[in-house]
Amino acid sequence: MNVMDTRATSAMLYLDGVHVSFDGFHAINNLSLTLAPGEMRAIIGPNGAGKTTMMDIITGKTKPDEGTVLFDGTVDLTRLDETRIAELGIGRKFQKPTVFESQTVQDNLLLALNVDHSVRGTLFWRGSKAESERIDKVLETIRLTDARNRLAGSLSHGQKQWLEIGMLLAQDPKVLLVDEPVAGMTDVETHLTAELLKEINRNHTIMVVEHDMTFVRELGVKVTCLHEGSVLAEGSIDQVSSNERVVEVYLGR
Numbered sequence: 001m002n003v004m005d006t007r008a009t010s011a012m013l014y015l016d017g018v019h020v021s022f023d024g025f026h027a028i029n030n031l032s033l034t035l036a037p038g039e040m041r042a043i044i045g046p047n048g049a050g051k052t053t054m055m056d057i058i059t060g061k062t063k064p065d066e067g068t069v070l071f072d073g074t075v076d077l078t079r080l081d082e083t084r085i086a087e088l089g090i091g092r093k094f095q096k097p098t099v100f101e102s103q104t105v106q107d108n109l110l111l112a113l114n115v116d117h118s119v120r121g122t123l124f125w126r127g128s129k130a131e132s133e134r135i136d137k138v139l140e141t142i143r144l145t146d147a148r149n150r151l152a153g154s155l156s157h158g159q160k161q162w163l164e165i166g167m168l169l170a171q172d173p174k175v176l177l178v179d180e181p182v183a184g185m186t187d188v189e190t191h192l193t194a195e196l197l198k199e200i201n202r203n204h205t206i207m208v209v210e211h212d213m214t215f216v217r218e219l220g221v222k223v224t225c226l227h228e229g230s231v232l233a234e235g236s237i238d239q240v241s242s243n244e245r246v247v248e249v250y251l252g253r
């Protein structure tokens, strides 16, 4: 086994030489990126850098024209559909919260568990002991224990984002892909979200896309800056934010 093979097989997510074109436009251009098991990585980069497309590739929504995309060392994600990839343990949170507003916080979490995906079933079902313990744990993690019986629609924007993160956690994915979690949040909510992700990272690998540099700094993790579909810079927040090219294309704007 050569060094490249070891890097791939020991990674939780491994992308190498990935290309995607939309009608001749190279949205992803020789992208290579590796996430170790248990790592949290922050992804930054200007609009159109390819951050969303990269997540689409990992979740199977977009198929690359070329390149290697491996999960958990050996699983070739380019051959699987979105449902199978989600079942394998890659959960994604989109930027805009999509909680069920007319359901309680607790019922939203019950819906996310793999027991009965119909709203109707959930309304009359209170779950096994193990499941209700799991929900209690998730509620505690997302700081919504006291709000468990409130309608999700009555939560603040920040709380809705946490609930949606909780809905991902209820499914216990190996990897969480989180897209701009703190957009529109207050400073306090932003700080709590950094704390929350750090806590979740104790047991899960996380890739988080975010423009808010205060938040990224607070995460204190390795940062990758994408530009024109490939990696422009990678390292600590200090290394990346002092990189001249990063300042030129992103931070200096």
Ligand SMILES: Nc1ncnc2c1ncn2[C@@H]1O[C@H](COP(=O)(O)OP(=O)(O)OP(=O)(O)O)[C@@H](O)[C@H]1O
Pocket (backbone or CB within 6 Å): 022, 023, 025, 027, 045, 046, 047, 048, 049, 050, 051, 052, 053, 054
């Ligand atoms: N389905 C598509 N068809 C055509 N072009 C696309 C498609 N999806 C993405 N693109 C283009 O690919 C490039 C990368 O887009 P992407 O959304 O991945 O960037 P991003 O880094 O997530 O940007 P933002 O920060 O604005 O969300 C953009 O120029 C975008 O217009």
